[in-house]
Each structure stands twice: as C-alpha cells, then as structure tokens.
Amino acid sequence: MIKQELTTSFYLADLNELNSEEIELIEDAKIALDSAYSPYSGFSVGASVLLNDGKKIRGNNQENVAYPSGLCAERVALFYVGAQFPNHKIKTIAITALSKSFEIEDYISPCGACRQVMAEYEEKQDSKIRILLHSPNNKVLIADSVEDLLPFIFKSPFLKKY
Ligand code: THU
Numbered sequence: 001m002i003k004q005e006l007t008t009s010f011y012l013a014d015l016n017e018l019n020s021e022e023i024e025l026i027e028d029a030k031i032a033l034d035s036a037y038s039p040y041s042g043f044s045v046g047a048s049v050l051l052n053d054g055k056k057i058r059g060n061n062q063e064n065v066a067y068p069s070g071l072c073a074e075r076v077a078l079f080y081v082g083a084q085f086p087n088h089k090i091k092t093i094a095i096t097a098l099s100k101s102f103e104i105e106d107y108i109s110p111c112g113a114c115r116q117v118m119a120e121y122e123e124k125q126d127s128k129i130r131i132l133l134h135s136p137n138n139k140v141l142i143a144d145s146v147e148d149l150l151p152f153i154f155k156s157p158f159l160k161k162y
Contacts, residue, residue, distance in 0.1 A: 008148045015138040021050070025094040026134045028056045033098050036060035036073065042100035045073035045108060049081055052089040057081050074114035078121060089125045093118070096134040107133040107141040110149070118146040119153045 015023060025048050032046030040063045049057045059077025063070040074095060081090060097108040110118070110131075122129050128145035135141075143149050 006151055008151070009144075010148055011142040013140045013142060015134070015140055018132075018140060018142075022092065022094070022132060025050050025056060025092055026096060026132060026140070028058060029094040029096045029134065032058035032060045032073065032077075033096065037062045039063060040065070040067065040070075043097065044099070045095065045097045047073040047077040047093060047095045049077045049090055050092040050094075051081065051085060052091055055085070055088070057085070072111055072114050074110050075117050078114075078117050082121070089127055090121055090129050092130040092132060094132040094134060096136070098136065104136050107135045107139070109133060112150070115146050115150040116154065119150060119155065122146055123155060 015026065018026070028048035029046040032048055033044045036044035036046060038044045038061050043061075045061045047059045049059070051057065057077050057080055059073045059075070059080060061070065061073045062076055074093065077093070078090070081088065095108050095110060097104055110133075118129055118131070122145065128147075131143040131146065131149065133141040147153065
C-alpha cells in the first residue's frame with residue numbers, strides 16, 4: 001500500500017485586487033441574493049455566470065418544503081445557461097452568500113453536486129471555468145478550474161470505457 005498526496009492551488013485575494021469584470025460579476029451574484037428562495041434554511045446563495053460574449057446569468061438557491069426537491073444557486077444558474085445558451089462558453093462563475101441568522105465570515109464553498117456540474121460543463125466546452133468564491137468581508141478565493149476544487153472527478157471516459 002502506498003500513501004499518495006494530492007496538492008491543489010487557488011488564490012486568496014481582496015476584492016479590490018480583482019479586475020473590473022470580476023468585481024462586477026461578484027456584484028451581480030450579490031444582486032442574485034435578492035431573489036433566493038430560502039425560507040427553510042435562511043441561508044441565501046447568489047451566483048452569477050459570465051459567458052464568453054459578456055452575458056451574465058444569475059441563479060440563486062430555490063428551496064422546497066420537500067427539502068431534496070430544492071436546488072443550489074450554482075446549478076440554477078448553470079442549468080439555465082445549459083438550457084438557454086447551450087453553445088456559449090462559460091468563462092467565470094461568482095458565488096456569494098448571506099444568512100438571516102449569522103454573519104458569514106468565510107468563503108461560500110460550492111457543494112459536491114454543484115462542483116460535479118461545473119466539471120460537466122468544463123468537459124462539454126473543453127475549457128476551464130474560473131470560480132470566484134466571495135466572502136461577505138470582501139475576501140475572494142479564486143480557482144482557475146473546478147479541477148482544483150474537486151479531486152477524482154467522475155468524467156465521461158469512465159462511462160465510455162465499458
Ligand atoms: N446552497 C447553495 O445554493 N449552494 C451551495 O453551494 C451550498 C448550499 C444552498 C442549498 C440550501 O438552499 C442552502 O444553501 C443551505 O444549504
């Protein structure tokens with residue numbers, strides 16, 4: 001048995017270190033918070049996806065009384081892109097959050113299912129998606145690709161092999 005180690009890389013930045021396009025995308029994700037539907041958790045998540053032609057697509061979490069029927073902000077935005085702009089490339093996704101009951105001090109980190117969906121779209125478009133995780137204290141964690149946030153991604157060759 002051999003123990004292996006895995007390293008990953010990401011950037012930590014202050015909001016004002018980002019370029020204007022990325023600052024605007026984070027502002028758009030904050031606007032997306034306004035229409036989050038999160039009566040059960042009180043935890044609102046906003047996402048904004050930047051397409052290659054400059055369009056920004058907003059998503060927010062949509063909860064449901066039957067809890068598993070709800071959907072995360074990231075997937076709401078990404079599936080909208082997949083449905084409405086299937087031939088556009090996704091350049092960047094910005095994600096932020098706001099809680100009714102406590103001060104969020106850390107970066108919002110996308111759940112595993114949302115990372116898997118990001119991985120699917122990276123594979124589909126054959127280019128990386130930059131990910132901006134915004135913390136309400138205006139710190140930003142930046143990943144160049146979902147590959148840096150999700151090791152051992154399940155990808156289509158696994159299916160095609162057999
Ligand atoms: N949520 C998101 O929208 N995105 C994430 O990456 C993590 C969690 C939502 C799901 C649920 O509506 C609420 O946050 C609390 O988990």
